[in-house]
Amino acid sequence: MLSEQEKKEIKAVASHYPMKRAAGIDALKIVQEHRGWISDEVLSQVANVLEMSATDLDAVATFYNFIFRRPVGRHVILVCDSVSCWIMGYDTIADHLQHRLGIGFGETTGDGRFTLLPNVCLGACDRAPVMMIDDQLYGDLDAEKIDKILASCD
């Protein structure tokens, strides 16, 4: 069941739009903030609150990169794979991350600590190559820097 807090936050953001369903993305992000990901059950409950069908809401949810329909690790690593980062050494850092974490893209480490995802341009091309972990941007990456950053995550 959605918590009272979640319902309250969804209701507040729904007031920004003339129609409830417009708050779909906001609502899913609110719930994801609390639970880490969106299960089928939670998706149905959010759809109920927004007075739309679960299928309709899922069509929206699956359209976006940042609505997680499967469980993710405590830290989600987004590695920019767009053109400037590619020129500046994306392949090397992507290999290093996969080797260091022992997982491929789209996977989560066995201890539930990290999920590794590719991401389109993070808009920090002057600091390429870049990645983002838990809303924090890291630029001018190399193997040594990546190891330090990973070590600082609990």
Place this chain on the structure above:
Amino acid sequence: MEQPLTQNIRPDRPPLNLAEYADAGGYQGLQKTLTQLTPEEVTHLVLESNLRGRGGAGFSTGRKWSFVPMGDDAPQPKYLVVNADEMEPATFKDRLLMEGDPHQLIEGVIIAAYAVQAEIAYIFLRRCYVTARKRLETAINEAYAKGYLGRNILGSGFNLELYLHMSAGRYICGEETALLNALEGKRAIPRSKPPFPPVVGLWGKPTAFNNVETICNVAHIIRHGPVWFKKLSRVPDGGTKIYGASGKVRRPGAWELPMGVTIREILEEHAGGMKDGLTVRAILPGGASTEMVTPVHFDARMDFNSLEEVGSRLGTGTMVVIDDRTCIVGLMSNLMHFIAQESCGWCTPCREGLAWVAKILKAIEQGGGESEDIDHLRLHTRLITLGHTFCALAPGAMEPLQSALTYFEDDFRRHIHDKRCPWR
């Protein structure tokens, strides 16, 4: 050299708060708008200034606003949407403006909304711009507290609610009609045009739609006038432009410069030239949908018309610099992988065609290309064009590919002949 857009931006400190922004001359454009100008006069000033849309298309901002129905018979409510979904590869100019001077954007939003008499405005912000989000939220709250947003702004009778909408990450949302669907809570697929958003937009109501950098110019135009604004530029398009460069240059970054500086000037004076031992082979002037420009054209000016004369487009104006150690086939493979992945899937040429192009390029890059692949790629650049697709995403993506095949066909042939990437 005047730099109105970045005059308050310092990388070593947080942005100006409302009081500091006002001390620096901020919100004077708003005061003037609400006390001295009619909505039509605001639109006229912007039209006179030759401000062209900074999202990439370069459409006249004043003309765009003039399409919005005005007067008592106009459908209500009207909307203003700011496109802050900056996801174009190699583009980071709007982030700089939103993080660096959020009140400049908000002041522009209020003036623009007044010009079209919109009473609700949304800033559609991309998910990854977390710092911009925090700073905009703070600034919006300050503007409400000061009475610059909300009911009866500065006693003028004009009302405006401004909401920050944080998206969830999808490139196609930058396409204006897809963005409208996204805001309505639908799958973000583009809508057919006409009708155009200024007439039939968000929830079927008239909707003005502008890029962040475009809106940031508005308060300066009102405060200093169109003559001043046009003088900022070296070409007939008014104003300055946030240019940028990334790739293997000495000083990658973004700079506010007069509209119409040359490619060479940006590359050599501002980006500091190439890193040691590297030579530039080409640039992509402004994102993944702009044709390559080679060094013979580096004296071309970076403005909307001049770049068209050398077969490209300004796009977002933040260039990717391609050096001689970077494989152009690999770079095309990267771009087409991106664009195929970001296709919304709505129309067949885009959904199927781009995936096919990406697959061919990957095969060539990995040594599995065949001689007829080049013809297949060329065929796709002719088939995936405006008129065959629902929106401009896929045709735009064909622009860099088409230029790569024109300028660097030999690179493709070498991959196919050697059965490997010669750059590895």
